[in-house]
Amino acid sequence: MENGVDFRHTAVLHGLDPRGTAPPDVDGPLLTVHRRTTTHFPGLGAVSLAQPVTPAGLGLMHLVADLPEPGSTLRVWVLPTPLAPWRTRVRFAATVSVGAPRGGSPLPESWPPSGSSGGPSSRPSGWARDAFTAAAARAASWVALRASVRIVKQDRPVLDHKRYLAQPRLVPGERTIGLFGHWARQFYPDADGPEAG
Ligand SMILES: [Fe+2]
Known part of the structure; x- marks a missing residue:
């Protein structure tokens, strides 16, 4: 799930260029990350598309793009x-x-x-x-x-x-990953309780 909000790996590993377009929205079990990615389409060339990604809990992630x-x-x-x-x-x-x-x-x-x-x-x-x-x-x-x-x-x-790291070291530009980790804590049984981020 973390992959969906990790912009840096998407650029390096997948050759795409996602960019955050607005701060993420946290709504209880929903987290929406607003991003825009340039995608190549046959006959159209490079097209920039808004592609918000919404993890809903830890078992479902939804992406939609016009x-x-x-x-x-x-x-x-x-x-x-x-x-x-x-x-x-x-x-x-x-x-x-x-x-x-x-x-x-x-x-x-x-x-x-x-x-x-x-x-x-x-x-x-x-x-x-x-x-x-x-x-x-x-x-x-x-x-x-x-x-x-x-x-x-x-x-x-x-x-x-x-490897799992309870306190991963994040570099500048990975703020969304830190926010994702904070949001995801609500789904673990030993967490203090649901958090809205
Ligand atoms: Fe990936």
Whole structure:
């Protein structure tokens, strides 16, 4: 979970450049970290996206980002389950909702596309738009899921050598990690009690 708020490792290990855009919001069991990351999209190049990340307790983290295509949103859920000391299973879910195609969308001007057999040459019908949108959403969701798994695999060699330090030494720029640790204490049984940070 700490990975989601560790901007420095994201730059070094994953080649991304997350930057905090506002102080984190602490709301009991929820912690929202506001960040913006430049992501490369096929055909669009580098695009800067706001990607707030919200750990909800220690078993769920949610990321949401509005994509460049109007009406399209990426959502990723990270669900770690501790199995034993130093063993954790991490499950991912990812979905991309795609806005209905409009003028300038990647849909062909005629449907079926010219050169295909049969059918009138006209603007896409409702079912064709729905089918295209559903197919695009499925494909984009699959790409997002694969990207999430690829990123966590990059983390694995680091996590395999991680040691627990009750008082880790943080360097300048890691204030969010310190805040995360303080917030996370509320979920441990020997903590003094829930803290809102
Ligand atoms: Fe990571």
